[in-house]
Amino acid sequence: MALSKTLEKLEKYNSRFEAGKVKKIKPSHVQKVIDKLETRERDLLEEIQTTKKASKRDRLERKRITTLEHLDRARWLLREIS
Amino acid sequence: MKRLVLPVILLVMISGFWVSPEFQQIAAGVAIFLFGMLMLEDGFKLFSGGFLESVLEKATGSVPRSLLFGIVTTTIMQSSSLVSLITISFLSAGLISLLAGVGIVFGANIGTTTGAWLVAGFGLKVNISAYAMPLLAVGIVLVFQRSKYLKGSGYVLAGLGFLFLGIHHMKEGFETFKDAFDLTRFAMTGVLGLLVYTLVGTLATVVMQSSHATMVLIITALAAGQISYENALALAIGANIGTTITAIIGSLTANYQGKQLALAHLIFNTATSAVALVFINQIRLAVDLVSGAVGIADNDYALKLAVFHTIFNVIGVGLMLPLLPRLIAFIERMIKEPALDLSRPKYLSQAVDEFPATIVSALQKEVRHLYSNAVELIAHGLNIHRHDLFATSDIAAFVANSDGPVEIDIDQRYEQRIKTLYSAIVEFTTRASGKELPPDVIARIYELRDVAERIVRAVKDIKHLRRNATRYTARPQGTATDLYNGLRTEIARILVEIEKLERAAPEDRSRLWLDEERVQVETDNREANQRIESLIRDGRISAEVATSFLNDANYAYGAMRDLIAAAQGYYVAADSAIAEIEKILEMEEEELETQN
Numbered sequence: 001m002a003l004s005k006t007l008e009k010l011e012k013y014n015s016r017f018e019a020g021k022v023k024k025i026k027p028s029h030v031q032k033v034i035d036k037l038e039t040r041e042r043d044l045l046e047e048i049q050t051t052k053k054a055s056k057r058d059r060l061e062r063k064r065i066t067t068l069e070h071l072d073r074a075r076w077l078l079r080e081i082s
Numbered sequence: 083m084k085r086l087v088l089p090v091i092l093l094v095m096i097s098g099f100w101v102s103p104e105f106q107q108i109a110a111g112v113a114i115f116l117f118g119m120l121m122l123e124d125g126f127k128l129f130s131g132g133f134l135e136s137v138l139e140k141a142t143g144s145v146p147r148s149l150l151f152g153i154v155t156t157t158i159m160q161s162s163s164l165v166s167l168i169t170i171s172f173l174s175a176g177l178i179s180l181l182a183g184v185g186i187v188f189g190a191n192i193g194t195t196t197g198a199w200l201v202a203g204f205g206l207k208v209n210i211s212a213y214a215m216p217l218l219a220v221g222i223v224l225v226f227q228r229s230k231y232l233k234g235s236g237y238v239l240a241g242l243g244f245l246f247l248g249i250h251h252m253k254e255g256f257e258t259f260k261d262a263f264d265l266t267r268f269a270m271t272g273v274l275g276l277l278v279y280t281l282v283g284t285l286a287t288v289v290m291q292s293s294h295a296t297m298v299l300i301i302t303a304l305a306a307g308q309i310s311y312e313n314a315l316a317l318a319i320g321a322n323i324g325t326t327i328t329a330i331i332g333s334l335t336a337n338y339q340g341k342q343l344a345l346a347h348l349i350f351n352t353a354t355s356a357v358a359l360v361f362i363n364q365i366r367l368a369v370d371l372v373s374g375a376v377g378i379a380d381n382d383y384a385l386k387l388a389v390f391h392t393i394f395n396v397i398g399v400g401l402m403l404p405l406l407p408r409l410i411a412f413i414e415r416m417i418k419e420p421a422l423d424l425s426r427p428k429y430l431s432q433a434v435d436e437f438p439a440t441i442v443s444a445l446q447k448e449v450r451h452l453y454s455n456a457v458e459l460i461a462h463g464l465n466i467h468r469h470d471l472f473a474t475s476d477i478a479a480f481v482a483n484s485d486g487p488v489e490i491d492i493d494q495r496y497e498q499r500i501k502t503l504y505s506a507i508v509e510f511t512t513r514a515s516g517k518e519l520p521p522d523v524i525a526r527i528y529e530l531r532d533v534a535e536r537i538v539r540a541v542k543d544i545k546h547l548r549r550n551a552t553r554y555t556a557r558p559q560g561t562a563t564d565l566y567n568g569l570r571t572e573i574a575r576i577l578v579e580i581e582k583l584e585r586a587a588p589e590d591r592s593r594l595w596l597d598e599e600r601v602q603v604e605t606d607n608r609e610a611n612q613r614i615e616s617l618i619r620d621g622r623i624s625a626e627v628a629t630s631f632l633n634d635a636n637y638a639y640g641a642m643r644d645l646i647a648a649a650q651g652y653y654v655a656a657d658s659a660i661a662e663i664e665k666i667l668e669m670e671e672e673e674l675e676t677q678n
Contacts, residue, residue, distance in 0.1 A: 005673065009666045021521070022662055029659040033667070036592050053476070062605065063598040066669075070594050073667045 006073050010080065030078040037074060041067045091289065108255035108299075115248025115295050118241045121221075123164045125237030128230050138172060142182035145406065149399070152189020160245070160294065162194040166329045166347065170340040174431055175440035176447060180339060181410055184346045187329075188399045191322075191350070195392040197294045198318075201249055201301045202384035211250040217243030230518075249298055256306035269310045276359060279313045283320020293325035297391065301384045311383045315362065318391050319355045326351045337431050342417045346409060354398025365394055425498040427451070427506040438523040441514045445530050448507055449537075449652065455499040456537045457577055460641070462488040462495075463544040464551055464570045471574055472581050481571045487552050492545050500541050507534045522658070529651050536648035543641035544573070547634050554627075561617060562627045565610075569638040572606050575599075576642050580649045593653045597669045599646050604674045607639045 016022045044064040051057050098105040141151040156165045165186065173183045204210070217239050224236025270278055287296045297318065304314045326348040333344035358365060369390045370380075378385045402409065428451050434444040461468035465488045466481060474480040511531040515524055547569070554566040579599050583591050614632060617623045623631075650668075655661040 005670050006666060013662055013666060023659045025659050025662055029657070030663055033592065033594075033660060033663050036590065037594065039590070040592070040595065055478075059602065062601060066598045066601050067594075069669075070597065070667050074663075077663065077666060 003073065003076060006076065010077065025081060027078055027082050030074060030081065034071065034074045034078065037067055037071045041071065104255050104258045106255075107251050107258070111248045111251030111253075111255055111302075112290065112295055112299060113248070114244050114251060115298060116290060116292055118244025118246075118248055119161055119163075119292060119294060121237045121241030121244060122159060123161055123241075125234045125239075125241055126159050126161075126164060128234030128237065138168070138178065142178050142186065145181065145185045145403070148182045148185025149189040149192075149403075152186040152191075153193040154189075155186075156190040156193025157196045160197055160200075162190040162293065162325060163291070163329075165190045165193070166343075168437065170329075170333060170343055171434055171437055171440045173339045173343055174337045175429065175434045175443040176339075177439065177443055180342055180346075180413070181406070183339075183343045184350075184406065184410065187343065187347050188350060188402065191354070191395045192392070192399060194293060194325075195388065195395055198297050198301060198388035198391045199385075201298050202305075202382075202388040205246070205249040205298075206253060206301070206305050206384055209250075210246045210253075214243045214246035214250065217246065230520075248295075249302065252298060252302040253305070256302050256308050269313055271312060275313060276316045276362065279316035280320040280323070280355070280359065283317035283322075284324040285320075286317070287321045287324025288327045291327075291331075293321040296321040296324065301387060304387060305384045311386070314383065314387050315366070315390055316359075318387060319358050319362075319394070322351050322358075322395070323355050337429075338417055338419055340431075342413045345413050345417060349409065349413075350398065350402055353402065354394060357397065357401065358394040365390065365397070368393055425502050427503060427510075430506055430510045435514065435517075438519050441517075441519070442523060442526050442530075445507070445510065445514070445527060446652075448503070448510070449530050449534050452500065452503045452507065452534055453537050453648070453652070455503065456541045457581075459490075459492065459495055459499060459541055460544045460573065460577065462490050463492050463541075463548045464573060465555065466570065466574060468577065472578060477574050477578060478567075478571045481574050482567050484570075485555055485557070487556055492548055496541060496545060500538055504534055504538050507531065526654075529654070533648045533651040536644040536651070540641040540644040540648070543637040543644070546637045547641070550630050550634050561623050562631070565613075565623075565627075565631050566634070568606075568610065569635060572603070573638060573642060573645075576603075576645050580645065583649060583653055588656060591653060592655070593650045593664055594667060596646050596650050596653075597674075600643075600669065601674050603639060603642045603646065607635070608675075610635055 013022065013025070017024060041064060044060055044067060048057055048060045048064065051060060095109060098109065138151070142148045152165060155168075156162050159165060169178070169183045169186045169190075172178045173180065178186075221236045221238070221240025221243055224232050225240060227233055227236065269275070283296060283300070286299070287293050290296060300309070300314050300317045300321070303309045304311065309317070326344075329344045329347040333340040369386055372389050372393065373380070373382075373386050378389065427448055429444040429447040431444075434440040457468055461471060464481075465486065466484045467488070470484075471477070471480060508531065511527050514527050519527075551566050551570060554562040555570065576599055579595070583593075583595060611632075614623075614628055614635075618625070618628050655664060
């Protein structure tokens, strides 16, 4: 379901781009977002490893899963537009 | 007194028209010239919406660059008033520094002297009306085009056409005027002449609100032999003083920084004019030397006046530049930043209304101001001190220990610190969205208004929550205390995460981080509901506490969702392509549940 939603949004973006309403998304732009997400994932992992409180570790782990999901989508997007 | 000014001016004009048809032509020439300047200004404003703003931000990185920017833009636009207006708007919006603004003003003073060259070197020597006609014709056709840039070009061309036509009529007017009336009867020599004609030049510029128009009048009168060269120099000095009045009027609706710039303008022009008056003989000698060197005839007083105008402004900049840091320090002492009144808008003023970049920048800052007030109110509403919250490493423990009520009248604070600002933001966005702005700017304005609305809703939700949150946490009451501390902790975590976003460098942060919070809120909401059901089943809380909590949990999770959505709307990437990518990657509502 996740990628189908992302695909839908990409198609909507493409229509807006063809209508001249938005700037073109280039692979370099997507790579910048991927770099930010990878940094985020590394930071979360580091924090998980140094956190002693179990409930906080659980929360951080959920955040990391969300970030990994974003990374999957971003890499898919990069393949789509390359 | 003010009400008398307009009738007096009109009376003098009508009397003049009745006495002299030539005066009519000169007055009409001035009017056409001023109209041309208005069209030029409107034309250049249409080019704003990206290009102008990005040039301004890049071109003002240092004092020499600011100076050069002032010279070039004033030469192109032929209006130091427009350049002052742009500078005041950008200063008020916090997009350039006072130092850069003053540098631009200095440069504008030099750039404005090119007008005199245009008239004396070209306008008087050719049949300028022949150039005006095609400019007007082409310009007006372009004005009726839909494209903003074609329309802007049309205004610029038509504006130039009217400028030339105005010069033509002033020239013709003075030529025929001298046959009917000899103004040189009023020529005055010596110090008295210097002072009187300086005053006349100042008054003329104040009335016409344009030093350009005054200079054109002076040059055309001089060329027709209606005023002496000596008196023309004094009039030019007076025009330099009078032009500061325009800047002062422009600063009346600006914030304190705009007023600082107007003061800098006044000090610079007055000091330059004083130096010119004291050393007028020496400057006249310099004019003769320069004119001789560049081949200007000794009796071409119009061109020599242009040389004089340039020389004394360049001398002024040369004298003031080394004193610039001291000037800035003096201005900052004279016009201090006003003490922050958290209930008044800080960034929204009419001065920022002029350009898309200043509108968005000022609005963004004001929404941030609203959020800052909201965070304080939300934290205090939950009996938390935000500065301590942002410093703690264990939010849950910190919140549990923050059991003493923070004594505030939350309704009064809401009225003073939230509602007034929100009203100002709504009023500003309504006004701004009615202007002709690029679609992406309009979209951003609406987006920021929505951000403000969500912030206000979050605060209102906390107001609802406060009574019971205080009641059940001020002293330990077992499960009820745990439940309400849970809500307070979850809200506090959202505030902390948004604060982290704010502190991150713009190029490092991403609104995608907020998806983590959105997922967490849905998880917490679901777990809270499950816990309540379990507690009720086990008889561990009363129905009264359960229903209060469920009601308050609604408000709490509503506030959290609004705060997150507000942050998503606010922290949009500056690069629109990156912003589009983040929107594509963001999770939809229905996906938040499945992430758990």
